[in-house]
Amino acid sequence: MNSEHKHENQVGARRRSSPFGRIERMPPLMVVLYLVILAITIMFVMLVAAYVTTRLRSGVPTGLHSLPRYFSLSTIVLLLSSYTMAQAPRLYADDDLSSLARCLGATLLLGCVFAGLQVLGWRELMTTGVPFQGAASSSSGQFIYLISALHVAHLLGGMLFLLALLLRVLHADRDAVRTLVFIRNPYHRRQLGMLGTYWHFIDVLWVALFAVFLFLF
Structure with missing residues (x-):
């Protein structure tokens, strides 16, 4: 019996230490x-590859148009939102729901500002001779609109999740018992971790897209 129990423990230890055990x-x-x-990564890689191929085949020299300054401002705003989101796990661990609500609210506000700056960037593209469609439009120029708009759409999905979590935090912060239940619930901690992972991913994704646009526009 002891040998069988030891064998089961060894198997369990190997399973826990193996990558497959962690996945399980x-x-x-x-x-x-x-x-x-x-x-999402695969989709954007394919879109960027198509954009780069179309841009190089067009024969138009780079630097003919300047990238909208609003795109640069939106990049800074999104990096700030990633910083505020990074504070959320620490505030949750400190049981500080009031500060956590302000942190999530600031992140949501910065996300809205980012989306607004993207719209202003599209308007600037149109005024600088890069329309979305029409006789004067180019295929590579249309990719700028398409890729950035898809990124904003995925950001909006994260903002909806963020808004839902923010409302839960505000509701729990009204009462000491609700606060205790919220903090002790591992499901809420997991939700916060998932939101942070997705938000940082969207941030890194935009920085990569911005770099491509900056060097090949």
């Missing part, structure tokens, strides 16, 4: 999130 213990929602991130 990963929550299903985290697996779904990572699959979503993988799918």
Whole structure:
């Protein structure tokens, strides 16, 4: 009996230390999130590859048009939102729901500002001779609108999740018992971690896209 018990412990230890064991213990929602991130990454890689190919085949020299200054401002804003989002796990661990609500609210506000700056950037593109469609438009120019608009759409999905979590935090912060239940619920901690992972991913994705636009526009 002792040998069988020792064998089971050894098998369990190997399973816990192996990558496959960690995958088995990963929550299903985290697996779904990572699959979503993988799918988004593949989609944008394909779009960027198509943009680069079209841009190089056009024969138009780079630097003919300047990248909208609003795109640069929006990049700074999104980096700031990533910083505020990074503070959320620490505030949650400190049981400080009031500060956590302000942190999430600031992140949501910065996300809205980013989306607004993107719209202003599209308007600036149109005024500088890069319309979305028409006789004067180019295929590579249309990719700028398409890629940045898809990025904003994925950011809006994260903002909806962020808004829902913010409302839960505000509701729990009204009462000491609700606060205790909220803090002790591992599901809420997991939600916050998932939101942070997705938000930072969207941030890194835009920085990469901005770099491509900056060097090949």
